[in-house]
């Protein structure tokens with residue numbers, strides 16, 4: 001991924017100071033208060049315990065500047081439960097997270113952020129997408145006719161989600177936190 005990212009950077013016409021490196025989010029190798037923005041996408045959910053997840057989030061807050069932003073775009077537990085409740089109404093089997101994932105409980109992260117005295121907002125950008133692609137899709141098409149994400153309903157709801165957000169069904173959500 002780094003090799004590919006470096007290649008894309010080298011192809012930019014305007015040369016920017018962009019660097020990529022590999023590291024452990026639980027022990028970030030940069031000094032305190034360095035960055036304007038720290039952003040994760042489905043990284044914290046790969047850590048095995050809540051303690052590891054806290055360590056990772058603490059590290060993100062350590063390296064962001066005061067007044068800077070931390071964005072955790074991760075997968076959450078409560079929307080999974082809500083989606084499965086909807087699926088149950090139509091006798092669809094529950095969705096389960098992969099063994100290597102530990103979806104974050106919104107209740108826990110919000111308590112953690114509040115205890116740290118941080119103000120935050122949550123962008124539920126994927127709710128309509130999940131409702132379409134993990135529930136309605138199963139009612140109007142035969143999902144086994146399509147491989148992976150190729151069912152056209154996914155694309156349709158991906159487009160709709162750009163206009164509407166909220167609803168609580170989106171497993172992928174983004175916490176936007178000001179330090």
Ligand SMILES: C[S@@+](CC[C@H](N)C(=O)[O-])C[C@H]1O[C@@H](n2cnc3c(N)ncnc32)[C@H](O)[C@@H]1O
Pocket residue numbers: 023024025026040041042043044046047
């Ligand atoms: C689901 S992928 C997401 C990758 C990328 N953010 C994206 O959206 O395409 C999870 C990523 O978490 C990384 N990861 C897992 N444990 C990590 C750790 N302890 N520190 C840093 N990254 C980790 C993996 O290497 C992998 O790239």
